[in-house]
Amino acid sequence: MADMTDSIIDIRNLTKTFHTDDGDVEALHDVTLSLPRGGFTSIIGPSGCGKSTLLRIIGGLDTDYDGTALMNGEPIDGPGRDKGFVFQDHRLLPWFSVRDNIRFALPDDRKNDDDYIQEYIDLVGLTGFEKSLPKQLSGGMAQRVAIARALANRPKILLLDEPFGALDAITKIKLQDQLLRIWQAEHITMVIVTHDIDEAVYLGQTVVVMKPHPGEIKRVEHVDLGVPRKRVGEAFNRAKDAIYTEFFA
């Protein structure tokens, strides 16, 4: 019998080992985690804690592990359009315009619907840049195209792997707000992997703190910053302190 709470992702006793020439490295050790449907979860931890590996397993990009990983009660056996993945690099195809990059990822019955594609260009605030090539975009704009490309496939869950890691602080803050706005408007489950504590606390209703060697979940923190969220004030600082303590304790 499945959990009574409505969770979209259920991970139970998951262990992931990388086999290298220098021997086996346990990237994830006995991880158990459920993600609520429609929620926004942040996964944070230092490098080497397996947070990206965990996200890749949820996204079906890595299927070689011991344990159970379920989405809607079904084993995750590969990637697919129902699991939108935004990589750390925007990974746009440089020879395609913004519009064609989104078109490229769409299923056959949608790929010629320019009005549909336009909705998603508008959603991420890139109206007017439909014909621009990736080389003409800033890093933040390119990452927004990547988010639009993922969302246009109407995924049940959006997985973001340090999507704003390479951006400057101001752009990062703006994209975080935009992401929250999209999350509220589209009612989509979102999971973000980050090493930025402010970002984790600001975005996540649930913050999963991980530790390395081997990668394990150290603590799951619930954050309630209200709607709309605030980057300042007591609630934010309290949540941040709790995670800082986990990190440096």
Added chain:
Amino acid sequence: MVEKVLTGLSTLRAGATDATVVRPDRAQTKSAVSTSTANRKRARSRSKMASGVGGWVLYLILPVVIVAAWALYGTFGGSQSYAMATPQQIVQATVEYAASGELWLNIAVSIARVLEGFLVALAAAAVLGVGAGVSHRFERAIDLIMQILRPIPGIAWIPLAIIWFGIGENSKVYIIFIGAFFPMFVNIVDGIKGIDKRYFELGEAYEIPKWRFIRQVVVPAALPQILTGIRLGLSGAWICVVAAEMIGATSGVGFMLSDGRSMSRPDVVILAMLIIGVIGKLMDDFVQWQRRRIVNWL
């Protein structure tokens, strides 16, 4: 009073913050675009400087000085006319050969041979190169033989080509084929193998059908290097046609070269050499121009 001013100030500041909250999004996008436009403008102005009047002077000054010095030496220095021609004599030879039609015929014959050998080589390199780029087993199976044949220059194939095909067209086309094939084969294989592996993950994540992936990702991703291979292949073909025509041909630019030697006419020899150089450069310019036009995303 002071209070009123303070409230006024704070509303003003609130307004200002509001504006900065709303505006940066647009401002940032615009500035990102204007920066890249500015960069492009700067790049354009740099290329304008290189191709403007000053740029053309810089481009042409050295050849003009060399030809002028050569002409002066020929006129007053008194070199032997059977050993070295003056620029004036070369111009006369050009007029003579152009008027008789021989010049155009030789150029056309050589270019036709190059295109024939080059196109056959391109077809072969495309089939074998894509095969080896996609299939590791196929690459392994043909690798040793390719690596051993590759260092053998086109000229070294001339004796065998004549034994096999005689001194007719086929032996020439075969030698051109050898000269053009290997640079294209190697670059097609490397271009395909060098595709960023992260694109494959992207294709998986979005369930892109295989044929769409090859057409929209593999081919464009490998295209810059494939075009480099085509550029090298074409210049390889041009080098080989001259070599092939110097032996047992009755037309072509290479024939003009050896014919000039047997007539003891250095002006004809040098004219033929200049034609080889100029046409080689023009063909290279053409491929480079096409490459810039096709690969517009870099």
